[in-house]
Amino acid sequence: MNSIPISNNTNSILAEIKKKELVHVDAEGVLMIKDCILIQQFTGKAYTYRAVNYLNGKQQYLFYKKSPITEENHGDIAEKMMVLSFFNVDYPKDGPEMVEHIFRKVFPSYGYVVRDEQINLAKHMYETLCNGKISLSDVPVGLGKTHAYLVATIVYKLFHKTGSLKPVIISTSSIELQRAIIKDYIPEISKILMAHGIITSPVTCVLRKGKENYLCDHRLNDYVSTLDPDKKKNSEYQALTQLIEIQEIDLDEVKGISNYDKRKICVNNNSCMTCKKQSSCRYQKYMKQAKRTGYHFQICNHNYFLADVLRRKRGLSALFPDYTHAIIDEAHKLKDAANQMYGTSVRQDEINQLLRKALPKHDGSNVKRIREICNEGITNNDLFFKEVIHQIPKEIEDEDTEKYKTIITQRARVFLNRVVVNLEEILRLLPKKDRKLVADIKRNIRQMKIFNCSDIIYWLEEPFSKGQTTLASVPITLSKELGQDLWTNDISFLLTSGTIAVDRDFNYAKNELGMKQVHKDRIIEISKGTPFNFKENCLLYVAENIEYPDYDNPKYIASITDEVERLIRASNGHALVLFTSYKPVRLVYQNLNERITDIPLFQMARGRSDAINAFRASGKGVLFATGSMWEGVNIPGDILSHLIIVKLPFPIPDPIREYEKTCYSSIDDYLNSVLIPQMLIKLKQGAGRLIRNETDTGIISILDSRAGANGRYHEAVLAALPKCSITSDIQEIKQFLRLMKDKTYFK
Structure with a gap:
């Protein structure tokens, strides 16, 4: 991407100036440089050449030739064009002008809508990149933040040569967005900018993922050789054998292969260390290519991005080439990724499996002792996990939490330390040639x-799934560590999300991400309003006569069941009913499934997505859900016209939040600084499921009495949601939908 590029891609601009009748219909485009295009026309005897400024229409005859000019003449002709009086008159002189030019003049010719707020956002992002600062931008659905940061970054590279070979890192939470950036956004923008002569070569990008997402040639060949074609499903066997020949190594892109098979043929941790086929390995070649500096963008998820940060911190080889600019999209999920990457976990069955793998297969020296230690280690491990499971408070055993409070008692520590001693002794006795097993034990x-340290917060996951129990932890100082590792260097960051601020206030996000130690002048904050007309297209219903929320109170369950039924009937289905845990999903669904027979109802179970597909196909069904349905799921069209939020989504208590509470002087302080912002951010995420484009219309209903006119959080809830008309009368829901929907909606 050169600052004064000569482009041979003239078709788009030529079509534009022909439409304006600036040149003859038979004219041909030869080259473009900035705002001028060289036009060639055959007169019957010779080829004439003229320069045309496609922005202001000015033009000048240059010369004629008896035969067409060749590409080797382009440089000399470009120099002649650059001294013309109308050359570069209206062409952008700097980055902000180029951003304006792209969004106001280039993109609209491809059907893009001009949005002033999007242009202002892109210019803000460009200036952030120029000044080496950190931007926090809260940008709602529909404004076009992805186009904004991609254009800002491409323009930055156009006008800044220093470090232009270094990639820009784009980190997102979801694979869906990563794929869209690589397959849709970047190719489309690249094509448009090349067509207008702004860049001369395509924008390049590469997707970076953990090694388990890629194909291992050695494991593939070994696995296929063990298969019996008569016993293996034919389509899967064919897909596996074809994979030996084709060049694809990204297993997410391979069709027809089960997840079980993918686990058998993916690159395995530590397997590369002993592989004899490294020189011919497709994965090794791909990684070598991916690590080169020639790509404009390297795209990954938050976990991979933080893995690179941690490797650099520990003095290990980096995953990315050196970079000076990074974009964190879906930035509200960065802290969740940090909990995983900076945290520690040990799983009961994994330790037992390691101990079983260490059991000698043949007789030899130390065999008897190794067997004794392995069996002893398994016993100690099971006793350790039995003890910490026993310490879970009885009152939370049935709660809908993923992080269960426990206590590592003195008795538990005895078993823990015994397991460590067992593993260390096995390590001394094991043959060193089994490098993978040795690495896993270490x-x-x-x-x-x-887990013997005092500066951690720890908890149990899946304590009631036999053998699957995991003990996990994060450092108490996680936010501080994250701040030190990310924000104290010279890298410029664009952090953006639709839910990173609460009513334009970024304090919660800054505290979570450890930005307290960053000088306030280095952080720039920007919030944008929705581009959609919520005032006309959305009605907010707030229930006033619902019991105080308590899932253990039968009166409350009966109250919300009756209200949800009234709301479903008012909108003739077409509804998503969002809960904050699975227990009320089950109770309310079971109650209403017996009472509503004319509208299909669907219950989303934990870890299952089939109900979502059934709901989409139902025409006017109702989906009862929680979990992932609060964010990241797009259900376009009238099938989702009514979003019913049963309870304000305050976070479920867990050990991390219990520790956070101790860091504040009072419960009110903690409530205002942490719990309410978390609730409002998740509320915004949930509300974002409804209006996804300019034509969507519908109802948001909130059934929590605390959000009512006299409720404690009424004002905060209204401030967090887009401005729209408010009612507490169900009849107004019916009237609104009759006004906004066509007749087929009510059938």
Whole structure:
């Protein structure tokens, strides 16, 4: 991407100036430089050449030739064009002008809508990149933040040569957005900018993922050789054998192969260390290519991005080439990724499996002792997990939490330390040639020792799934560590999300991400309003006579069941009913499934998405859901015209939040600084499921009495949601939908 590019891609501009009748219909385009295009026309005897400024229409005859000019003449002709009086008169002189030019003059010719707020956002992002600062931008659905930061970054590279070979990192939470950036956004923008001569070569990008997402040639060949074609499903067997020949190594892009098979043929942790086929390995070649500096963008998820940060911190080889600019999209999910990457976990069955793998297969020296230690280690491991599971408070055993409070008692520590001793002794006796097993044992020893530290917050996951129990932890100082590792260097960051601020206030996000230690002048904050007409297209219903929320109170369950039924009937289905946990989903669904027979009802179970597809196909169904349905799921069209939020989504208590509470002087302080912002951010995410484009219309209903006119959070809830008409009368829902929907909606 050169600052004064000569482009041979003239078709788009030529079509534009022919439409304006600036040149003859038979004219041909030869080259473009900035705002001028060289036009060639055959007169019957010779080829005439003229320069045309496609922005202001000015033009000048240059010369004629008896035969067409060749590409080797383009440089000399471009120099002649650059001294013309109308050359570069209206062409953007700097980055902000180029951003304006692209959004106001280039994109509209391809059907894009001009949005002033999007242009202002892109210019803000460009200035942030120029000044080496950190931008926090809260940008609602529909404004076009992805186009904004991609254009800002491409323009930055156009006008800044220093470091232009270094990639820009784009980190997102979802694979869907990563794929869209690589397959849709970047190719489309690249094509448009090349067509207008702004860049001369395509914008390049590469997707970076963990090694388990890629194909291992060695494991593939070994696995296929063990398969019996008569016993394996034919389509899967064919897909696996074809994979040996084709060049694709990204397993997410391979069709017809089960997840089980993918686990058998993916690149395995530590398997590369002993592989004899490294020189011919497709994965190794791909990684070598991906790490080169020639790509404009390297795209990954938050976990991979933080893995690179941690590797650099520990003095290990980096995953990315050196970079000076990074974009964190879906930035509200960065802290969740940090909990995983900076945290530690040990799983009961993984430790037992390691101990079983260490059991000798043949007789030899130390065999008897190794067997004794392995069996002893399994016993100690099971006793350790039994003890910490026993410490879960009885009152939370049935709660809908993923992080269960426990206590590592003195008795538990005895078993923990015994397991560590067992593993260390096995390590001394094991043959060193089994490098993968040795590496796995060392990793688990390091992780288990962390649970003897006092500066961690720890909890249990899946404590009631036999053998699957995991003990996990994060450092108490996580936010501080994150701040030190990310924001104290010279890298410029664009952090953007639709839910990173609460009523234009970024304090919660800054505290979570450890930005307290960053000088306030380095952080720039910007919030944008929705481009959609919520005032006309959305009605907010707030219930006033619902019991105080308490899932254990039968009167409350009966109250919300009756209200949800009234609302479903008012909108003739077409509804998503969002809960904050699975227990009320089940209770309310079961109650209404017996009472509503003319509208299809669907219950979303934990870890299942089939109900979502059934709901989409139902025409006017109702989906009862929680979990992932609060964000990231797009259901376009009239099938979702009524979003019913049963309870304000305050976070479920867990050990992390219990510790956070101790960091504040009072419960009110904690409530205002942490719990309310978390609730409002998730409320915004949930509300964002309804209006996804300019033509969507519908109802948002909130059934929590605390959001009512006299409720404690009434004003905060209204401030967090887009401005729209408010009612507490169900009849107004019916009237609104009759006005906004066509007749087929009510059938």
